[in-house]
Amino acid sequence: MKVFLITLLCLSIIVVTGTGVYFYLTNQRIEASKQGGGEEAANQINNEEKASKTANSSEKGGRNIAEAKNLSKEAKDFLVTFQYGDYDTDVAYKDEAKVKEIIRKQHNYLNDLAGWGHLDSVDLHTLAESPEWQQLKEDISYLKKDGFSDSEVLNDLSNAEAFFVIGQEGDSMSIRYLHRIFHDLDAEINGTEVDKIWGVTRSFGDERKNEVLFNYING
Secondary structure, rough: OOOHHHHHHHHHHHHHHHHHHHHHHHHHHHHHHHHHHHHHHHHHHHHHHHHHHHHHHHHHHHOOOOOOOOHHHHHHHHHHHHHOOOOOOOOOOOOHHHHHHHHHHHHHHHHHHHHHHHHOOOOOOHHHHHHHHHHHHHHHHHHHHHHHHOOOHHHHHHHHHHHHHHHOOOOHHHHHHHHHHHHHHHHOOOOOOOOOOOOOOOOOOOOHHHHHHHHHHHH
């Protein structure tokens, strides 16, 4: 009987000890997992912050309008007066047929200039001298003054005008934004088939993306 009790006591001690060790090791693994998860979460946040900063830097194109020391007087004067109008209608025409023709033509030109990575091989410092670039300037002016009636699309043309002015100073991102405006207008107004809609126009696009353009122009 005594031997049985001693054996039972030993078994009980072994069970209790083993259970304690098991729970201890389990808790250690949980704590390690929590710490690892915390580090992983922190690393993820840091990576997202870095990605955000990189994206913002890319969108800014390395240009600081507030300093504007490399911009011409024409560009500086334009930026000082840049503002949007207040309209109730998205799109209204004075000469719809000519407007559609110009938008299609200039979208094709900007495709060749800035689409599919073409801009990387363009000498931006001589761009302003090309007849096609000067024609773009005239067409933007026509669309704004004589092509469209009072409507939100005039604000899109104000953006286009701003990106034209800054772009010919050598700012490649401005030319890309200019291309995206005509790209979206051609798709929406002419029904031209495109691979994607950028959503950057005020007349047809996304308010958040419109704000990106406005912030870029205003530095």
